[in-house]
Amino acid sequence: MRLLNSRDRLGWGITIILFLLVLYPLAAVLIQVLLPGVFSGVWKLGDWSLLLEIFNRPLWQKSLENSLLLGLGTTLLATTLGTALAVIRSSWSFPTAKLLDGAVWLLIITPSFILAQGWVLFAAGGGIASELLGWSWVRGAIFQPAGLIFVMTLSKFPFAYLSVYAAMEWKVDGLSHAARLCGASAMTVWRTIQAPLLLPAVLAGASLVFMDTIGDFGLPASIAAVYKFPTLPYSIYSAIYTSPIRFDMAGVLSFYLVVLIGLAMMLQFYMLRRSRFDFLSGGAVRSKPSADGRFAFLLGLLNILFLLIIIGIPVGANIIISLLGTQGGGYALANLTLEHYRELFSSSSQLLTGFGHSLIIAVSAALLGLLVGLGVAYVLTYSKFKFKRLIEVSSILTLAVPGVVLGIGYIFVWNQKWLESIGLLLYGTPWILVLAAIAGAVPVITRLMVGAMAKVPVQLLTAAQLQGDSFIGRIRFILIPLIRGALLSAGLAAFGSGIFDLAVNSILFPPKFLTLPVTINKAFENLDFGYASAATIASSGIVILIILAVELLLRRKEVA
Template structure:
């Protein structure tokens, strides 16, 4: 006799599993909605406010009979605006070409030839990339101006005319931005197909012909990425024009925006129109980049691809010489000039003999605590911005990686778009949003508050932090989270016990990277700083504008040194705590 056992237990398990799956997706949908709302407040709303300010009619327009259409195209009629637009485009295009060439050539040498300065080149590329542009620009001004080191101390009278012209400034900016191309092309050179190169050489092609007809076409996506990133970085840069304002008249769009909101009366409408042009140019550059890539296929790697290893060559001397010249121009001159001024008792052009001193460092430490207050204020704001950006980026990366949330493309697009938006434009958008009568009526008085600096700093750091975390989340198998959900683990339990241990190291790095970027953000701090709040980038830039070069450079090196110590200390402590919370397996059964 056969006894039929009811399968109600298996049905109950299946039903419970389905409920767990639905509950998991429901939670991720809620998290995705919160991420979208946060990104809208931090990034999308300010950008939309800039566009609306550029297109919406204004009371001033009605008074003088003009329209938003005439104001929008008035950039071609106003001499300063037209010159700013021309200067920005000229500077960015030249810097993209020059910086793209420098970065591409150095990357090819780095992964094709074994030479002594290759490791130093890697470290220097990251150093130049992290340094604020206004620090690099100030160093070049101290070296190249007519009252600078080159002309007064070294007798190189041709240097000022060679640097202070559109092409010379483009070279300076390309030396600041070339690491973007260097890193982009380096990523494309880590793997290579020897079959293609060998086939070309067997057909009689020389090494130069192989490089031109095989290697460079295959590297086109990486090369274009580097050039577009340099173009975006330069056209949205505020540090160079802010530093040049004391020495050389070279208006750009970003500096014209700053002038519009610092003149009397304040012209937010003009700032909105200029910010619209900056954003439109950046979006066009990104669109053109993707359009070019869609015209051809570049997926050439197969299972026969090999890791690229530099080989010994008789051209190592020329590789060392070329990379050494770039290192001197990109790092040695600007940082060396600033360091020399910071420890010099006399400025260039003085009639007294040169002498070393630490007086400038003593001065900034005993000037009524202004430097200390500025650094502490900036460090606190940067810390809040870094933590906020890390939290938002963590959950945004989680939703992008492990969910089918319908607005994932919007999240990804917003984080990518904010990478191309200059700090000046973002700051203007925050003024338009938080200075509006709507928030005043609701009692939200954030305009003129340090909180706004923290929000803007977090918005500026999100693109960097999310890219770091996306790479870490990609290493976590989704079936681990699915298995935990089927066994009844809640969303918070899965995040704390599975996701967080895997990406904890990347989360620490992302947070510290956000802290460093927010600490020295000149554009955001200049535009949104409350009148009575002293912050580090404004303190340094104002000392430079007033001609106190010794204090300005001393404050830069002092703040940079303290920041490095803080980052290293937090990194060590955080990793020790991480090891205590999530101990590694000993490897024994």
Template sequence: MTDASFAKGAPAPLSGQPFSGRRRKGLRITAEDGLGLAVILALGLLVLAPMGAVLVQAVAPGAFTGQLRGFGLWGLLEILERPLWRRALWNSLFLATVAAVLGGLMGAGLAILRHNGRLALGPALDVAAWAIIILPSFILAQGWILFASRGGLANQWFGLGFVPDLVFNPWGLAVVMALKSFPFAYLTTSAALQWRMEDFIHAARLNGAGPLRVLWSVRLPMVLPAVLSGAVLIFIDVLGDFGLPAALATTYRFPTLTYAIYVAINQSPIRFDLAGVMAFYVTAIMLVAVVAYFRVLRSRRYDFLGAKARMGGTGPVNRALLPNVLALAALTLALVIPIGSSVIVSFTDRIALGIGTDNLTLRHYAYVLETGGAFLRALQSSMWIAAQAAVGAGIIAAAAAYVVTFSGFRLNRLIDLTCTLSLAVPGVVLGIGYIFIWNAPLVDRAGLSLYGHPFILVLAGIAGAVPIAVRVLLGAMAQVPATMLQAAALQGAGLARRILTVVVPLVAAALVSATLTAFGSAMFDLAITSILRPPRLDVLPVYVNRAFEQGQFGAATAATLLAGGLTVLIIAAISAASRRLLRRLIPTDAGKG
């Protein structure tokens, strides 16, 4: 493109051509291409290599442990010959399928109630949905165990002897997982209901359709893609969940694939080959679910918005009894019972002593805060690891989002696909992949082995947080006009200066949010820390889970609440400080013409 074309107002692509305005010749590498290659290298090491190692290990057992036993699919059939692993496969499929159906219906139903007028408890549902997604599943699972077990609050305090049998069976656990994961369907359906086409609903009613017929034949088909998306997300989340089986280990025998992977690498002798096979099944099932979802979406059209579309959720507050009672019941089951049970137990001397002021105590908090105690060491280690992972994830995600948004880098689709697929990779699979890569004999001989070193937890934390951080930043960068960067380039600003002086100030708030989200997720990642933790390193999730397994319920809940409260305070303080700093560095002239 010539300078004359710039004068005529022709757009200047940021990556397809150098900013000097001369045509790109041959295979000339621009600065954006160099940044894209760096992103590909980082994602390759953090995500693609571990995922590839899991797939290779399934067809070539021992390939990464120096004990290669040949090539073939016979290793995949071994899971069918072992009753425990076969049972784990069936349990995982059962939990994920039932939870996807129940959670999808629950989330979609609550979203429709929420946006059918202004539901009085609607804001509480919104906050609770995000809180449940952010909270680690093992904490919610522990809360349900404290409430519903034989020695739990429901039986000991309230005399509800039927609750243990109601919860601790396959169907009850599926309901618990649906309560943990329904926010995925709730949020996706809520997003689809932001706009409404009342003309279709009015037409159906004029033709004699009742409320249920309108819901089934008009409202649900309009939001079917969102409902399916939520159900698939629930299926993926439950299939890869490690928190529930880890919490259940001492209460109810219900093996799943993720927990079987953990057992395989923590038994004697260690069976990396079986762990790799089970990790392959988890990944393969998730990919099948994603492919099936896309095939359903492509089977017909779902575009229905027109010029008469109106914003949903407007009008007077809906204080009708039934929808608000249903919303309150969902809030109670999904959040109040598990979190409330943990809070109560943390202040209770002994659950068996029942309700009474003489049973209240602070000794559990005093125990975990004991100077030089394991909790403080675990908290310090987890915060340091999470801080490094958050910074690394923020930098890589920002670079990836910039390349995808503002460049014509030839491998942009690979970057986007990697970040999308890695959202579906559970922590146990990622952890197994890291063991294969960073404990391989070739890597060890080169002196690059990280297995058993705390830094491997940082890398795994970055890998787990990058996909989410990229999604946050892509939305923010999409709002930045490319012409701003073109103008800076014409003034001689290089890539680094354009990013630091144009992009970063405009997306600073989103960058801070993405980094803090990565910090919070890395703090409580039980799956990765359980698999990759060096033997002598205390980390918070393992400390809490071990205390719970040993029956120290008061200490486990006190540690969870202290660490969770401190994490929230840190995130809130950094967020507030960053907003104040941004207002000072980037003053606004509100009110000036």
């Protein structure tokens, strides 16, 4: 009974924490639309007709149209591309296949604004494509809706790829063999048996692509310097950082953004229930790519060309531009310089200050997020807490909800006058960035922790409790040593994601408290491409080295 009570107390504590970090800010966005003055102490029913103004105000309507066009177009193309690549990767063995897997993960963890900046530097007028390669047509091809969908597709297809690739880990050849014995062709077998079995994974991947695309802030923020393409996330940001501040506009656009993402999640759950196939049985075997070498060389070559596009262009463009003295000087050897890198580390550089601030925020969020994620995973794995499903949904919600919406909610929640009397007026302080970073890190940490805890039987904890060990003692001396590797991976993942979160940082950064992503993005907006590219390459390299050094040190200590 004492064990159950301790778990219930933990469950209630985690519920309250997730409510403050996630549910309350998101609810505040919707409440602000219905009761616009409630967070200022004014109880007055809002003008609900304002929700319909999105169809009358040109900027609001255009933002909605662009987001839908970008989201639907990217979902269609990225899901098709990701599914095709996953099928090829699972079916045939070819050289450089591991490089494709690595590139997929690199695209997932790389902030979208960095990838978008690389494409802008490549395709813009006077950019690499036109000046170095002589491809003047690239600018017109990229800076249009279809081109932006193409760029977004190349950065979002990993969600569909991983979803389908994971679903193809096991196969039941008996079904296909039976169909072939009945006279079905290979195409018929694929269309009637294999494709329907993959449908849930394809739909799951498509929903992830749509939600991540429609809430993406990085691409519109990066292309704003050279091409005007307002979307819901960027217009929400503009409403907060223009004079006068338009909380009504931010609230309405956030409402529609949340509704679109909610509809996508509901559609996914509905389709998955309608398309459930339990096909794993005693006849299931782990799938292995075919060793047929007839097309291996061709697939390997095509894969290299594909990687040069999806990784080489955005990363390579940043490297090249960071080494140019001036844009007008052309791509000659005489124009190559390290001056931008020297400028980064000068005493007057804003990058060092912003990088220091981001390091503090990321480290704080990683450590505190580990505590929250550990508690969430414990409740989900071992507890019979009656609101466990609410905790599970809340812990993954920030994966789907855009950072700009979460940031708007934090403004409404933590910018109330009565909080000042109790010392909790966090808006305008770095602590609000830490809270937002924790909210963003909890889903990743929780998923890693749940997977690790699933391997630790509850009987170990129960036996320790029967011997008189305390709840904290069981966690400290039994559970943590057994999942230490997962804890390290979760902490480093949270640290890396917290460093480069542009959306939340752009919405919530306090006055005169610049952070790394804001510093890079401001340099890019000011058309200081050389400095912005050098800052991107240098900061990314430093963060990677920090992660590798910490992992090497702690992993070696763990082995010793």
